[in-house]
Amino acid sequence: MRRRDFVLGALGTGALPYVLPQGAVAQTGRTTIPYGAAIRIDPMLEEPDYRKAVLDYCQVVVGEGGLKWIDLRPDRDSFVFDQPDRLLAFAEEHGLEMRGHTLAWYAAMPDWVETIASAEEARTELVRHIETVVGRYKGRISSWDVVNEPIADHPTREAPIRDSVWQRHLGKDYIELALRTTAKVNPDARLVINDFDFEQPTDKARARRKAFLDLIRELKARDVPLHAIGLQGHLQGEIAIDKSGLTAFVAELASMDLAIMVTELDIIDNLLPGPEIERDGIIAQRAKDFLDAIGAAKRPEAVLTWGISDRHTWVPIWFSRDDGMPNRPLPLDADFRPKPLMQVIQDFCAE
Ligand code: G3I
Numbered sequence: 019m020r021r022r023d024f025v026l027g028a029l030g031t032g033a034l035p036y037v038l039p040q041g042a043v044a045q046t047g048r049t050t051i052p053y054g055a056a057i058r059i060d061p062m063l064e065e066p067d068y069r070k071a072v073l074d075y076c077q078v079v080v081g082e083g084g085l086k087w088i089d090l091r092p093d094r095d096s097f098v099f100d101q102p103d104r105l106l107a108f109a110e111e112h113g114l115e116m117r118g119h120t121l122a123w124y125a126a127m128p129d130w131v132e133t134i135a136s137a138e139e140a141r142t143e144l145v146r147h148i149e150t151v152v153g154r155y156k157g158r159i160s161s162w163d164v165v166n167e168p169i170a171d172h173p174t175r176e177a178p179i180r181d182s183v184w185q186r187h188l189g190k191d192y193i194e195l196a197l198r199t200t201a202k203v204n205p206d207a208r209l210v211i212n213d214f215d216f217e218q219p220t221d222k223a224r225a226r227r228k229a230f231l232d233l234i235r236e237l238k239a240r241d242v243p244l245h246a247i248g249l250q251g252h253l254q255g256e257i258a259i260d261k262s263g264l265t266a267f268v269a270e271l272a273s274m275d276l277a278i279m280v281t282e283l284d285i286i287d288n289l290l291p292g293p294e295i296e297r298d299g300i301i302a303q304r305a306k307d308f309l310d311a312i313g314a315a316k317r318p319e320a321v322l323t324w325g326i327s328d329r330h331t332w333v334p335i336w337f338s339r340d341d342g343m344p345n346r347p348l349p350l351d352a353d354f355r356p357k358p359l360m361q362v363i364q365d366f367c368a369e
Contacts, residue, residue: 051318051367052115054078056282059105061364067354071326073112075349075360078320080117080281081105082332086126090151094130094143097150106158109129115321117281118159120166120212121148122196124182131183140187152203161208163248163281164200165193169213171231172222176309192240193233201243212248214279216267217308219260227267238274246319248281248288251308255300256289259307267313278316280309280358282324284347285359288337297346302358309366328352 054076064069072079075287083089084101092098103290109116120142134140141218152162168190170180179185184192197209211234237244249268253259268278285301325331327350334345344352349360 032320035247036115036200042369047179050106052077052320052369054080054115054117054118054320054322055079055107056082056322056324057105058082058325058330059108063104063108063331068330070329071350071354072114075326078115078117078322079105079109079191079347080119080257080322082325082330083126085118085151086120086123087147088126088128091128091130093128098223099154102155102158102159105222106155110158116159116301118152118155118162120163121151122164122182122184123166123201124180124185127183134183134187134317137187140184140192141195144188144192144195145183147195148199149203152200152207154342157203160206161210161246162200163210163212164196164359165211167213168193168228171215171227173225178229178232187283190317191305194237194240197242197244208245209243210246210248210281211244212250213251214250214284216249217251217253217256217264217311218258219263223260224263227263231267231270234271234274234276244276246277246279248325248347249281249282249312249318250282251305252282252324253285253304253308255285255287255297255304259304259311263312264311268312271315273353275320278312278318280291280312280318280321282306283321283363284324284333285314286333286337287345287347288333288339292339292341294346296357298357301346302362305359306362307340309362310319313366321363323349323363325365327354 030040057072057079059081062072079100082104089101090097106116134143151345168179170177179190200207200209213230216223271278283305285304287297290297290300291300321357325348328346328348329352331345331347333347339345351357
């Protein structure tokens with residue numbers, strides 16, 4: 019049994035029949051949840067310990083970059099597929115599933131998109147992009163973060179949707195356009211809307227949950243194709259998880275016949291205590307609370323962390339520590355040794 023067969027089944031593509039692999043059933047009788055990680059392709063191919071960790075632990079990979087507009091579209095007429103092609107070749111060689119991240123986002127955009135001057139032009143560019151990218155990987159990448167982070171940081175009734183080149187020209191209709199176009203190009207694709215900051219016990223998170231549910235209800239009412247919600251899970255380590263709020267949120271999503279994925283789990287630790295044992299314990303507990311709160315409403319169909327080792331993580335770009343100690347947001351430390359967070363994930367996935 020190749021890992022890919024198992025994962026394809028679990029991720030819900032119609033491409034291959036689901037076949038239960040040996041060892042995929044825990045004692046509870048439930049199947050294990052596929053685990054995966056966001057990958058930086060160059061260091062992963064260059065560093066043997068990075069590569070080994072991915073092969074030892076992952077059933078799913080996603081490019082940390084590579085499929086973003088800034089990487090794919092240096093100018094209006096070019097598509098540069100080098101990074102995703104290499105990650106996909108690696109994934110296929112080793113029987114791993116690869117997810118696609120992402121088709122419509124506000125960030126990581128090349129400067130030229132600012133020259134888009136009308137709704138018609140925006141529609142043409144977004145459709146052309148999705149047709150080209152999803153079309154190229156049809157049958158090979160079958161789960162897409164079609165829309166990434168659509169909800170405003172502080173959503174209001176008047177402005178629930180985040181500003182982006184797409185929102186500016188098309189309003190929130192860009193979301194429907196992106197989903198319908200992806201479904202048209204690849205009817206077997208698993209279509210995901212992916213977003214973050216739903217899990218804190220704050221007014222901000224409550225407002226974001228409400229705005230997100232309003233958006234999803236509207237899409238569902240309009241029969242827009244959508245299969246799963248990606249809960250990123252960039253957890254703020256110093257803030258406890260709003261477990262009941264998160265469970266209720268996931269239950270509401272599940273009641274709309276949507277699957278759940280954890281897509282970008284990591285724990286931002288810049289405000290946590292320095293000593294590693296103490297810090298790792300808090301990090302693991304936050305992740306456990308997050309996963310348990312989701313699982314109490316709906317078992318996610320995949321759990322991915324945003325990176326696998328503390329050696330390669332985006333966290334210090336924005337959240338470096340004042341004491342100068344390295345961040346430890348991921349399941350393996352900088353020498354690829356498993357930390358308590360990995361145990362939490364493995365226990366949850368096998369539960
Ligand atoms: O590739 C260049 C490199 O040539 C250059 O030397 C270096 C100098 O700063 O920059 C490199 O590019 C960086 C790129 O990551 C590759 O590591 C960009 O500056 C940096 O902006 C970029 O940040 C990424 C960010 O998304 C924007 O695309 C992070 O790695 C990535 O982890 C982050 O991922 C996002 C998800 O897509 C969506 N959810 C949140 C998550 C974390 O912010």
